[in-house]
Every structure is written in C-alpha cells, then in structure tokens.
Amino acid sequence: MIDSNETDTDTQSTDQRTMNYGKEKVAVYRTYANPLEGVRTIPESSFDGRDNILFGLEVRVQFEGEEFLPSFSEADNSKVVATDSMKNFVLHQAGEYEGATAEGFLHFVGKEFLDTYSHVEAVKMSATEYPFDERLVPGEDGVEPSDLVFRASDDESAFGEIYLERDDDRIEFKEQTSGVTGIELIKVKDNSFTGYVQDEYTTLPEREDRALYISLDIFWTYDEPKDALGEEPQRYVPAEQVRDIAQVVFHEVDSNSIQDLIYQIGLRVLERYPELESVSFEANNRTWIEVRDDLEGDARVFREPPRPTGYQQFSMDHSDLEEQ
Ligand SMILES: O=c1[nH]c(=O)c2[nH]c(=O)[nH]c2[nH]1
Incomplete structure (x- = not known):
C-alpha cells in the first residue's frame, strides 16, 4: 500500500515537471512543393490556392518523454537525439513531404519523429512561414506574376503548431493552432x-x-x-x-x-x-x-x-x- 502511494506521488511530481528540449529557428526552404488547390473561396478574398513554387518555414521542434530525465539529472545522454540531428531530420523531410500546407508538413515531420524514436512520448512542432511574393513581369497577356522570380517579403506570415502524443502504439493528434x-x-x-x-x-x-x-x-x-x-x-x-x-x-x-x-x-x-x-x-x-x-x-x-x-x-x- 505504502509503496503504491509513493509511486502515485512520484508520478504526480513528474507529470507536473517541465521537461522538454528541441531545436528552434530551423530555416527550411523547398522549391516546387505540391500546390494547394481546391480550397473554398470566400467573398472577402481572391485567394483560391497557392502554387508552392517556393515554400519557406522557420520551424521549432520540441521533444517530450520521461526517458529524457537522466539526461538532465545524471548527465546520461544515451537517449538524447542531438538537436543538431533534429535540424537535419526536418531538412531531410522537407524533400519527402507530399502535401501543400505548413500544418501538414509539421504533422508529417512530427509523425516521422515519433515513428523513428520510440522513446519520444510527444512532439510539438511549430512554424512561421517565410513569405515570398511573385514578382510581376511582362507576359503574353500583359504584366503577370513570374513563376521564377520572387521577392522575400516582410508581410504577414502563416503560422502553424501541432502536438502529437504517443498512446501505446497509436499516435494521437489532439491539438493544433x-x-x-x-x-x-x-x-x-x-x-x-x-x-x-x-x-x-x-x-x-x-x-x-x-x-x-x-x-x-x-x-x-x-x-x-x-x-x-x-x-x-x-x-x-x-x-x-x-x-x-x-x-x-x-x-x-x-x-x-x-x-x-x-x-x-x-x-x-x-x-x-x-x-x-x-x-x-x-x-x-x-x-x-x-x-x-x-x-x-x-x-x-x-x-x-x-x-x-x-x-x-x-x-x-x-x-x-x-x-x-
Ligand atoms: O481602440 C482602442 N482601445 C482602447 O482600449 C484604447 N485605449 C487607448 O488609450 N486608446 C485605445 N484605443
């Protein structure tokens, strides 16, 4: 009885502990990603899709899991995936993703992380888009957007965040913004x-x-x-x-x-x-x-x-x- 009470208390204290680590400001650029097509249009906007000829994101990765405790408390790095490797992982997956949205990319990479590293219990991925504007150039029908030349813009950016949690052998996708x-x-x-x-x-x-x-x-x-x-x-x-x-x-x-x-x-x-x-x-x-x-x-x-x-x-x- 006493033992199980102690275990309960232990679990409670680790549940409340803040413990995570990761990599942020991972800049990744992908050319000729798949276009976003077929979105619903609304009266307030002419936006009906995105070519995704040039797609840039600043990504943040966060790993969570009890097995990281010894890396903090005992200097034992045997379970630590180096944050440098996380960066390489994100960059690699940018070539594998077949979807068309920032949120979709984050979900794809998050799932790959959980599939690859079985001791990671949850992963939070977020990203801010680097906006690029097509430049206008003369074409057959007058001045039109170039499909080659873009301007790095400091206009507004899309944002995405997803949280994936391992539940036994399933991956739960419960939270996003x-x-x-x-x-x-x-x-x-x-x-x-x-x-x-x-x-x-x-x-x-x-x-x-x-x-x-x-x-x-x-x-x-x-x-x-x-x-x-x-x-x-x-x-x-x-x-x-x-x-x-x-x-x-x-x-x-x-x-x-x-x-x-x-x-x-x-x-x-x-x-x-x-x-x-x-x-x-x-x-x-x-x-x-x-x-x-x-x-x-x-x-x-x-x-x-x-x-x-x-x-x-x-x-x-x-x-x-x-x-x-
Ligand atoms: O739109 C406003 N809301 C406020 O609450 C506020 N307060 C203030 O000084 N200016 C403004 N403007």
Whole structure:
C-alpha cells in the first residue's frame, strides 16, 4: 500500500515537471512543393490556392518523454537525439513531404519523429512561414506574376503548431493552432474611440474620427484537428483568406475601438468557416499622433506614437456567433 502511494506521488511530481528540449529557428526552404488547390473561396478574398513554387518555414521542434530525465539529472545522454540531428531530420523531410500546407508538413515531420524514436512520448512542432511574393513581369497577356522570380517579403506570415502524443502504439493528434501573424493595417479615417472612463487619470481626448493603425495576429483551432492539414482542401482555412477578412472588415466597419473591430473580424471568420472551433486575437495599437488638423477636407499630419503601447487579446467561438 505504502509503496503504491509513493509511486502515485512520484508520478504526480513528474507529470507536473517541465521537461522538454528541441531545436528552434530551423530555416527550411523547398522549391516546387505540391500546390494547394481546391480550397473554398470566400467573398472577402481572391485567394483560391497557392502554387508552392517556393515554400519557406522557420520551424521549432520540441521533444517530450520521461526517458529524457537522466539526461538532465545524471548527465546520461544515451537517449538524447542531438538537436543538431533534429535540424537535419526536418531538412531531410522537407524533400519527402507530399502535401501543400505548413500544418501538414509539421504533422508529417512530427509523425516521422515519433515513428523513428520510440522513446519520444510527444512532439510539438511549430512554424512561421517565410513569405515570398511573385514578382510581376511582362507576359503574353500583359504584366503577370513570374513563376521564377520572387521577392522575400516582410508581410504577414502563416503560422502553424501541432502536438502529437504517443498512446501505446497509436499516435494521437489532439491539438493544433493555425494562424496569421504580423498583419499591419492603417485606416485613415472612419474609426473612433469615445465613451471610455473619464476620471482624474484621463488625459486622452475623445476622438470621433481617428486614423487607426493596428498590428494583429490571428489564431484559430479546428473542431477536428486533422482539417488543419489541408488534405481535404475544402475544409482548410488558408491564412491568406483570414488576412483578407481582417482587412475587409476593417474597411467596412466604422468601429469605436480595436476591441469592437477584432470582435467583428472574429464573427466574420467564424461565419465563413463552420469547421473552426475558435478564433483568437492579439492586437497592438500603433495609432499615430495627430499634429495638424487644420488642412482642407480630411487631410491630417501625424507623427509616430510614443511608448508605451496598448494591446488587446480576445478569443471567441461559435457561441459568440449564435448570440448575434
Ligand atoms: O481602440 C482602442 N482601445 C482602447 O482600449 C484604447 N485605449 C487607448 O488609450 N486608446 C485605445 N484605443
């Protein structure tokens, strides 16, 4: 009895322990990956697929497993797969992957890791896309996108994360997050911020009409994690379309705060994609400071905002849509 109690306590303490290791910032580039075709189109976006002629990801790998404990507590590396080898593994698998999405690639590599190293209990893989834009060149029908020359872009990037766990001889895919990060949008007018608490700490003037500059990361989870892989393109949510929804809603809605704006974007995303479980936001307010409003019409002069900056975080699901 006493023995089994001790075992329970032991298990509990290791369950709560943080123990993982891995490699991050693994930059991998693949040319002529399979194209993403057959995605559903939505009114807010012209995006209907991706050629994947040039596909780049910055990957993070994380290994978990009880068998790594001696590497920390006894300097015993006999079970340690070197993080350098993880990097080589990811690079190699980029040539083997036959799918068309970042999430699909992460799932593919994660599964290969678990198949190859039987003592690894769980693997978390995440990646941020390196965006590349096709450059425009003269073609038969006027100026058209080149299929050879791309620009390394610092625009928004797709994000993916998957978590795979070994359960006896099965591999469980229970958790994923997809996203688009680094969206930066400016609306020059038709936005306000009024009605907030006025007390002895308030110095900000109410603005019936302001230019609003936001940076935005949007994340989503699917009801069925496997829909994130893109194997059924009709059920896949492309980051490009979510980015486009954000800018269309920003254009259409005269919002009274960033809070209100991201809620409206979230409703639209949930409306377009019933296969999603949740959508969440991290917004930052980068609104410029107005220095001249004495010009003709709507013209203004602005300067950079000083630090500190405001932010908003919010998550929502289909129950928010039903309440509307
Ligand atoms: O959209 C905004 N939300 C806020 O909560 C806030 N606070 C602030 O100072 N400016 C703004 N703008």
